[in-house]
Amino acid sequence: MKNGLILFLGVFAILAASWAGLLAAHRQIGSLAQFKDPIEETLNPQPLSGVANQGRLVYQDLGCVTCHSQQVRHEETGPDIKRGWGERGSYARDYIRDQTAFIGSSRLGPDLRNVGKRQPDAEYLYKLLYAPESTVAGEALAHGMPAYRFLFELRPLAGNQSSYKAVKLPASAGVAAGFEVVPTARAEALVAYLRNLQDNYDYPTERSLNAPAEHPKGEH
Amino acid sequence: MNSNAHNARTEQAEIDASAKWPVLVFLGSALLWLLLGGALQLAAAIQLHTPAFLSDCAWFTHGRLAPAAQNALVYGWGMNAAFAFGLWLMARLSATTLRHGGWLFVAAKFWNLGVTLGIGGILAGYSTSFELLEMPRFVTILLLVAYAIIGVWVVTTFSIRNTENVYASQWYLFGAAFWFPWLYTIAQVMLFHAPVRGVLQPVINVWYVHGLYGLWFAPIALAAIYYFLPKLLGKPISNYYLAPLAFWWLVASTAFAGGSRLIDAPVPVWIPTLGIVASMMLVLPLVILGLNFLGTLAGRYGSVGGSLTLRFIVLSIVGFFLSALLGLTLSLRSFAAIAQFTLLTGLRDWLLFYGCFSTAMFGAAYFFLPRLTGKEWRSTALVQAHFGATVLGIVLMTVGLAAAGWQQGHLLNDPAVKFAEITRALTGWHTFNSVVLGLLLVGHVAFLINFVWIACPFNSQGTPVAQINPPPALSLATKEGHA
Numbered sequence: 001m002k003n004g005l006i007l008f009l010g011v012f013a014i015l016a017a018s019w020a021g022l023l024a025a026h027r028q029i030g031s032l033a034q035f036k037d038p039i040e041e042t043l044n045p046q047p048l049s050g051v052a053n054q055g056r057l058v059y060q061d062l063g064c065v066t067c068h069s070q071q072v073r074h075e076e077t078g079p080d081i082k083r084g085w086g087e088r089g090s091y092a093r094d095y096i097r098d099q100t101a102f103i104g105s106s107r108l109g110p111d112l113r114n115v116g117k118r119q120p121d122a123e124y125l126y127k128l129l130y131a132p133e134s135t136v137a138g139e140a141l142a143h144g145m146p147a148y149r150f151l152f153e154l155r156p157l158a159g160n161q162s163s164y165k166a167v168k169l170p171a172s173a174g175v176a177a178g179f180e181v182v183p184t185a186r187a188e189a190l191v192a193y194l195r196n197l198q199d200n201y202d203y204p205t206e207r208s209l210n211a212p213a214e215h216p217k218g219e220h
Numbered sequence: 221m222n223s224n225a226h227n228a229r230t231e232q233a234e235i236d237a238s239a240k241w242p243v244l245v246f247l248g249s250a251l252l253w254l255l256l257g258g259a260l261q262l263a264a265a266i267q268l269h270t271p272a273f274l275s276d277c278a279w280f281t282h283g284r285l286a287p288a289a290q291n292a293l294v295y296g297w298g299m300n301a302a303f304a305f306g307l308w309l310m311a312r313l314s315a316t317t318l319r320h321g322g323w324l325f326v327a328a329k330f331w332n333l334g335v336t337l338g339i340g341g342i343l344a345g346y347s348t349s350f351e352l353l354e355m356p357r358f359v360t361i362l363l364l365v366a367y368a369i370i371g372v373w374v375v376t377t378f379s380i381r382n383t384e385n386v387y388a389s390q391w392y393l394f395g396a397a398f399w400f401p402w403l404y405t406i407a408q409v410m411l412f413h414a415p416v417r418g419v420l421q422p423v424i425n426v427w428y429v430h431g432l433y434g435l436w437f438a439p440i441a442l443a444a445i446y447y448f449l450p451k452l453l454g455k456p457i458s459n460y461y462l463a464p465l466a467f468w469w470l471v472a473s474t475a476f477a478g479g480s481r482l483i484d485a486p487v488p489v490w491i492p493t494l495g496i497v498a499s500m501m502l503v504l505p506l507v508i509l510g511l512n513f514l515g516t517l518a519g520r521y522g523s524v525g526g527s528l529t530l531r532f533i534v535l536s537i538v539g540f541f542l543s544a545l546l547g548l549t550l551s552l553r554s555f556a557a558i559a560q561f562t563l564l565t566g567l568r569d570w571l572l573f574y575g576c577f578s579t580a581m582f583g584a585a586y587f588f589l590p591r592l593t594g595k596e597w598r599s600t601a602l603v604q605a606h607f608g609a610t611v612l613g614i615v616l617m618t619v620g621l622a623a624a625g626w627q628q629g630h631l632l633n634d635p636a637v638k639f640a641e642i643t644r645a646l647t648g649w650h651t652f653n654s655v656v657l658g659l660l661l662v663g664h665v666a667f668l669i670n671f672v673w674i675a676c677p678f679n680s681q682g683t684p685v686a687q688i689n690p691p692p693a694l695s696l697a698t699k700e701g702h703a
Contacts, residue, residue: 004379007386007395008394010468011398011399011471014468015402015403015431017476018431018475019402019406021491022406022424025488028488029419029420029487032418060347061284061347061349062278062283062345063281063286063342063354065283066283066286066287067283069561073484074484078484079633079634083635083639091486092418092419092486093418095418095486096417100348100421101418101422102349103419103422105481105561106561107562107632108268110639144640144643146281147271147272150276150278
């Protein structure tokens with residue numbers, strides 16, 4: 001191979017062709033719209049609330065995606081549904097409300113796509129973030145998830161009544177007497193986001209598209 | 221013939237002299253990042269088995285530390301080393317000096333400033349959470365400006381070449397010089413400036429990640445292998461006539477293979493399917509590369525031990541094939557059903573980046589540093605420590621991550637096993653991997669000390685290179701590559 005021009009054109013054409021593949025994908029699903037339920041007349045998926053959207057930014061900056069995925073594999077391709085990570089597999093349409101789609105590629109931690117459904121209790125999520133080992137799941141998690149104490153404020157009570165926001169922690173969490181643990185705005189946003197993570201609506205269009213092929217009857 | 225060889229030698233000395241300072245600056249920065257990135261990586265690995273480690277400081281929470289380490293290694297060590305090696309090799313193979321090297325210092329400044337701000341940004345909480353694109357948006361322009369200078373230098377050095385033929389290493393270097401900025405710019409624009417919606421974002425992300433490893437780091441390592449094997453063994457690449465086919469087929473398949481990282485993800489199914497098909501098409505170029513490399517090595521394995529560079533290059537070949545084979549298996553649906561989301565996917569990238577690319581750069585540095593500086597390596601013990609740590613580290617890491625990932629995949633796929641039990645089962649492996657990362661770090665420190673000794677201009681201990689024994693039969697290598 002001697003010709004520099006051919007080399008250049010080939011090098012150029014290869015990446016251009018591969019980029020064209022991205023454009024094809026964009027053409028196919030780049031403008032998926034919300035689906036309007038014909039009976040209930042609701043639009044799905046619903047957008048995140050304002051505070052949950054702030055929580056998405058906290059999720060992003062803390063790098064939760066390093067260990068947690070947000071995608072449920074369909075029944076026939078993995079045990080995600082049996083693990084209780086969702087009632088159905090994820091569809092592309094589920095993600096159009098997410099300004100950043102954190103589908104993730106590592107499962108050092110459990111999948112969080114439907115964590116809001118599994119764990120709607122904010123108090124529990126605060127405990128999990130402040131002192132993972134103090135929760136039921138946390139006892140076992142003690143080897144895995146780090147604590148996020150910097151998302152909380154440790155305040156001296158100084159004889160006052162404790163804040164209505166204070167997290168009720170068991171003694172094992174190691175908070176000294178006379179102190180209370182109050183979530184910061186960032187922790188509140190993150191928990192709002194986590195509680196918002198749930199795909200409740202099953203799109204009829206997607207369901208039929210993703211249904212496993214039926215085996216022809218009458219053979220054998 | 222003799223006077224020819226003599227001319228070639230003076231010419232090489234002239235080229236090396238012109239490349240000396242840009243290469244030293246890039247390689248020096250690369251090594252500092254290698255150490256820093258390695259330390260961050262070790263800290264992040266420790267957190268996996270001791271979650272309380274550094275967890276009270278937001279800057280060092282695992283979700284920030286791990287990507288910061290990865291970015292420091294890829295953009296700090298990997299890119300700087302690739303620049304140093306690529307500029308030097310392109311000048312040598314094009315038989316022309318590296319001109320106006322001063323601009324390359326500017327580029328190095330901008331690049332390293334960009335990476336520093338980027339890593340700081342990730343730790344401070346400005347991460348974008350897209351794999352290998354975590355650095356905050358504002359560093360993009362710094363990196364692109366710096367890269368523009370470097371890329372233009374590589375391409376112009378190629379276009380003013382004084383050689384008749386274009387050697388395989390040059391195809392790979394030339395291609396990589398174009399692919400990186402394109403991949404990076406498109407990923408930046410489509411993710412941040414005019415963001416696409418929903419799951420298209422991960423599609424673009426894997427396209428970039430796969431491209432960065434397969435169309436930037438792998439080609440640069442292959443350029444090193446194609447260059448050093450015939451040069452140091454003193455025989456031409458066997459079945460060289462197949463090399464162009466391997467080049468085109470390899471890069472064309474790799475460009476489409478990124479989708480194989482999205483098996484069973486909520487994306488249109490043709491994307492992973494295309495990725496799987498493209499990955500399977502890699503078999504042919506892998507066979508050709510095997511014929512090229514192993515054919516050249518055949519019968520000369522005895523002489524590998526004699527050259528430090530050659531030892532690293534052989535390691536790089538092993539790393540390349542291991543990573544490629546793992547990539548092929550990971551794109552089989554039945555295997556992916558187990559290995560998806562486990563440590564095995566990380567092992568594939570690590571093998572390519574460390575086992576293949578980094579070892580090739582180490583080998584190249586052991587070759588060109590004495591020639592650029594006119595000095596010898598000061599400490600044989602440190603050289604041996606570096607090589608030993610690298611070999612042992614790669615073997616242990618491969619075994620450790622493969623076994624851990626396999627176990628993790630099986631446990632994840634068994635819904636009866638509670639998640640906490642999986643975490644507990646992996647703790648031992650995480651500890652093992654921390655130890656291995658520590659071992660690799662020791663090797664890197666040894667290399668850095670030797671580098672400082674050889675690169676420091678005030679060091680009078682070095683002896684001028686009076687006797688580089690030319691390999692016995694360089695004739696064809698000279699004809700092909702003119703170097």
